Amino acid sequence: MLRVTLTSLALGLLSFTSPVATSNDFASETALEISETALTRNATITFAEKQAAFDDHLLSIYNEAELKSKGLSYEVYQKAMIGFHNFKQKGLVSPAKSVLTVIDFTKSSREKRLWIIDLNAKKILFNTVVAHGRNTGQDKAVKFSNTPNSYMSSLGFYLTDATYFGKHGLSLRLSGKDNDFNSNAMARAIVMHGADYATPAFARQHGRLGRSLGCPAVPQELSKDIIMAIKDKTVMYIHGNDKKYSSDYLNSTLAIEAFAHEAFESTVATL
Known part of the structure; x- marks a missing residue:
């Protein structure tokens, strides 16, 4: 919807330029003028139109990735x-990856209750169990903390960082980006790692997964592939x-607004 609106506006700007380009330099200058003027005209699109396009964008990924059938509300x-889009607007996420990790505690x-989504391909890369912290709850996570040595999970948005090898093997550092809720993740060594207590078999035997010291622990057999897929500045919520x-x-x-601006620039670039 937004892309159609933006294309129509951008094409309409062609009427303000000369129909004949007499040189490559002139053609380049004309293209630049069209691009700059078109971006200015972005302001004429109403916020309601931008919101409708954003909603369409979200629904498209949600439906094509079949996220509802996989349990993600x-x-x-x-x-x-x-x-994700706010992180992207700030230039915080890797331009080489369009991957989003969601955990619903x-x-x-x-x-x-963990989903890793390839947003460009509109598909789920991984959907598996994930453990919460020892003091966060039994079967369900009910209490959260940003305090060191609390052995609780922390809510909010994270950027994935670098990998390292620790006592759990290949592990992934997580940088908490929400003050008061997960900003101490690095200091608390809250990382993603594999664990033998984070498996469906363990849950069937014990009625729940085992629990970590606050880390989002995943099945050992999937941990390497998951970590490699999301490492180096992707968003986790x-x-x-x-x-x-x-x-x-x-x-x-x-x-x-960030989504609309990006979509507009992309549309203009293809003209």
Whole structure:
């Protein structure tokens, strides 16, 4: 929807330029003028139109990746996507990857509550179980903390960092980006790693997954592939039941404007 609107506006700007280019230099200058003027005209698109296009974009990925059938609620997915676009707008995410990790700690640990989504391909890369912290709860995660030695999970948005080899083998450092909620992740050594207690078989035997010291632990047999897929500045969103949780990255207005600007530039570049 937005792409159609933007294309129409950009093409309409051609009427303001000379129909004949007498040299390569003139053609280049004309193209630049069209691009600059078109970007200025972006302001004429209403916010309601931008929001509708953003919603269409989110629904397209949600439906094509069949996320509903895989247990990811649209509400949680929408929050994660708003954060993703705000991270992207700030230039914080890797330009080489368009991968989003979502963890929903409102679900039972026996359920597959981790989703890794390739946003460009509109498909799920991984959907599996993930453990929460020892003091966060039994089967369900009910308490969260940003405090060192709390052995609790922390909610919010993270950027994945570099890998290293530790006591759990290949592990992935996580940089918490929400003040008061996960900003101590690095200092607390909150990382993604594999664990033999984070498997469906363990959950069937014990009625729940085993628990970590606060890390989002995943099945050992999947951990390497998961870590390699999301390492180096991709977005992770951990959702929970804490009503006090808030984040600057959940600003939907900024996310919509960032998406509209990116879509407009992409459209103009193809003219």
